[in-house]
Amino acid sequence: MQPIRHFLSAWLLTLVSLLAWSSAQAQELPDFRTLxxxxxxxxxxxxxxxxxxxxQQQFYGPGEELPEIFRRFFGDQFPMPPGGPGGERGQERHSLGSGFIIDADGYILTNAHVVDGADEILVRLNDRRELAAEVIGADTQTDVALLKVEAEGLPTLALGDSDALQVGEWVAAIGSPFGFDHSVTAGxxxxxxxxxxxxxxxxxxQTDVAINPGNSGGPLFNLDGEVVGINSQIFTRSGGFMGLSFAIPINVAMxxxxxLRADGRVSxxxxxxxxQPVSRDLAESFGLDSARGALIADLDPEGPARRDGVQAGDVIIAVDGEEVERSSHLPRLIGRVSPGNEVAxxxxxxxxxxxxxxxVGAWPDAEVASAAGKDEGAGRLGLVVGEVSAAERERLGIEAGVRVRQVDPDGSAYEAGIRGGDIIVSVDHHPIASAADLVAAVAxxxxxxxxxxxxxxDGRSLYVALRLERR
Structure with a gap:
C-alpha cells in the first residue's frame, strides 16, 4: 500500500508542477487582443x-512561325478576334492588397507594387466605407507608395522606431490575405x-509572421501597437507562406x-x-582587421566619387562615421543622402x-525611370528603364544601352523574353542610348x-523578337 501512496503523491506533485509551468508559460505569451x-x-x-x-490577334501566313500548340487547332492561320481586326475590347484585371492610414486627412501608406499600373484604386475602411484613392507618388526602389483619399478625421496608427527592433521580439501583422479583411497573424x-x-x-x-498575397502593404506592429514596418515580400517555392516574410522598416518608409508628399518623387x-564584397582574403590583402566595407572595383568617369578623389581599390569602411559592415550597406547609406550634400x-x-x-550626386536612374514609366511609348512595352553608366558600358564593351529595371509581366516586352537586368542595345537596328531613344523607337x-x-x-549579346500590339 505504501508504494502506491508514494507513487500517487509523486504523480500529483508532477501534475501540479506541470500545471504551474503551463500557467507561467501562458502568462509569458503575448496577448494581441488590445493591439x-x-x-x-x-x-x-x-x-x-x-x-x-x-x-491583338492576326493572321499568320504560311511563311510565318505559328506556335505549335495553336497549329494543332488552327492549322496555318490564327483566327481574327471577335469584332474584327484590332478589336478594341480591354480586359479588366483586379488585385488586392493592404495599407494603413498615417494622416487623419486621408494619407495612406502601401506598397508600390500593390498600385502599380492601376487605373482605379478603391480603399475600403474598417467601417465598410469605400473611397476612391489617387497615387500621390510611388518609389519602386523601396516599394513604397503614398495614396490619398478625400476624407477627414480618419483613424490613424501610431508609428514606432524600427531601428529599435531586436531579433526575437514579438510582432503582428494585420492585412487582407486572399481578400480576407483584417486577418491577424503573429510571430x-x-x-x-x-x-x-x-x-x-x-x-x-525578416519575420516568421504568416504573410500571403493580399497582405502586401499592410502594417507590421510591435507589442506596443506601433507600426514598425510595411509587409512587402515573402520567400516561397510554393506561392504561399513558408516562414520567411520581409517588411520595409517604417523609418525608411516614412x-x-x-x-513623395512634398515632391511626388524620391531623390x-x-x-x-x-x-564588390570584401572577402576574408581581400581584407587581409588591403590591411583590414576583418572582412568589412565596400571595395571600389570601378568608378564612373563623370561620377562624384571620382571627381572628389575616390579611387579604384579603395575600401569604404564608414560613411559619416557610420560603419559599412557589408558592401550592401553602402547604397543604403548614400541613397538616404540628399543630392548636393557632402558626406565624409x-x-x-x-x-x-x-x-x-x-x-553626393543625384541618382541618374530616378528621372529616367520615372519618365520611361509614364511615357506612352515605354507603356506599350511595359518597362521601366534606367541609364547605364559610362564606366559600365566601357567594361561591357558596348557603346549604348539602357538597363531594364522593371518588367510588366503582362506587357509585350515580357512576352518577348526581356527581363529585369537586361541591357537593351538596339530596337529594329536603331541604337538605344537613353530612355528617350527607347520611347522614340517604340513610338x-x-x-x-x-x-x-x-x-x-550575362556577358553575351542576343536578339529577341518583339511584337507590339497594333495602335
Missing part, C-alpha cells in the same frame, strides 16, 4: 482595377538589416513618404561607383585609413509585326 482592437480601424483594404488591352523578428537581391536600398526586417544620393567617407587605401569628403512601330531587339545579358 488588434486599437489598431484595426487604421488598417485598410486596397483593391485595384487595371484595364489591359486585349491581345517574431527573425533578422534585421536583411539584404535581398535587387533591393539595395531597403534593410528589410522618409520616402515625406519626399536619392549617388556616388558613381561599382562595388572613411576609406582604407594602401593599408592606411584616409578621410575623403564627397559631394515609330505601328505594331502587328515582330521587330528585332538586341540585348546584352
Amino acid at each position: 488588434v482592437e486599437q489598431a484595426a480601424p487604421g488598417v485598410v483594404n486596397i483593391s485595384t482595377t487595371r484595364v489591359v488591352p486585349s491581345r 517574431i523578428v527573425s533578422a534585421i538589416n536583411r539584404t535581398l537581391p535587387r533591393d539595395a536600398y531597403v534593410p528589410f526586417i 522618409g520616402i513618404a515625406d519626399q 536619392r544620393g549617388w556616388l558613381g561607383v561599382v562595388i 567617407l572613411t576609406v582604407m587605401r594602401d593599408g592606411a585609413e584616409e578621410e575623403l569628403t564627397v559631394t 515609330e512601330q505601328e505594331g502587328g509585326h515582330a521587330v528585332p531587339v538586341r540585348l546584352y545579358r
Whole structure:
C-alpha cells in the first residue's frame, strides 16, 4: 500500500508542477487582443482595377512561325478576334492588397507594387466605407507608395522606431490575405538589416509572421501597437507562406513618404561607383582587421566619387562615421543622402585609413525611370528603364544601352523574353542610348509585326523578337 501512496503523491506533485509551468508559460505569451482592437480601424483594404488591352490577334501566313500548340487547332492561320481586326475590347484585371492610414486627412501608406499600373484604386475602411484613392507618388526602389483619399478625421496608427527592433521580439501583422479583411497573424523578428537581391536600398526586417498575397502593404506592429514596418515580400517555392516574410522598416518608409508628399518623387544620393564584397582574403590583402566595407572595383568617369578623389581599390569602411559592415550597406547609406550634400567617407587605401569628403550626386536612374514609366511609348512595352553608366558600358564593351529595371509581366516586352537586368542595345537596328531613344523607337512601330531587339545579358549579346500590339 505504501508504494502506491508514494507513487500517487509523486504523480500529483508532477501534475501540479506541470500545471504551474503551463500557467507561467501562458502568462509569458503575448496577448494581441488590445493591439488588434486599437489598431484595426487604421488598417485598410486596397483593391485595384487595371484595364489591359486585349491581345491583338492576326493572321499568320504560311511563311510565318505559328506556335505549335495553336497549329494543332488552327492549322496555318490564327483566327481574327471577335469584332474584327484590332478589336478594341480591354480586359479588366483586379488585385488586392493592404495599407494603413498615417494622416487623419486621408494619407495612406502601401506598397508600390500593390498600385502599380492601376487605373482605379478603391480603399475600403474598417467601417465598410469605400473611397476612391489617387497615387500621390510611388518609389519602386523601396516599394513604397503614398495614396490619398478625400476624407477627414480618419483613424490613424501610431508609428514606432524600427531601428529599435531586436531579433526575437514579438510582432503582428494585420492585412487582407486572399481578400480576407483584417486577418491577424503573429510571430517574431527573425533578422534585421536583411539584404535581398535587387533591393539595395531597403534593410528589410525578416519575420516568421504568416504573410500571403493580399497582405502586401499592410502594417507590421510591435507589442506596443506601433507600426514598425510595411509587409512587402515573402520567400516561397510554393506561392504561399513558408516562414520567411520581409517588411520595409517604417523609418525608411516614412522618409520616402515625406519626399513623395512634398515632391511626388524620391531623390536619392549617388556616388558613381561599382562595388564588390570584401572577402576574408581581400581584407587581409588591403590591411583590414576583418572582412568589412565596400571595395571600389570601378568608378564612373563623370561620377562624384571620382571627381572628389575616390579611387579604384579603395575600401569604404564608414560613411559619416557610420560603419559599412557589408558592401550592401553602402547604397543604403548614400541613397538616404540628399543630392548636393557632402558626406565624409572613411576609406582604407594602401593599408592606411584616409578621410575623403564627397559631394553626393543625384541618382541618374530616378528621372529616367520615372519618365520611361509614364511615357506612352515605354507603356506599350511595359518597362521601366534606367541609364547605364559610362564606366559600365566601357567594361561591357558596348557603346549604348539602357538597363531594364522593371518588367510588366503582362506587357509585350515580357512576352518577348526581356527581363529585369537586361541591357537593351538596339530596337529594329536603331541604337538605344537613353530612355528617350527607347520611347522614340517604340513610338515609330505601328505594331502587328515582330521587330528585332538586341540585348546584352550575362556577358553575351542576343536578339529577341518583339511584337507590339497594333495602335
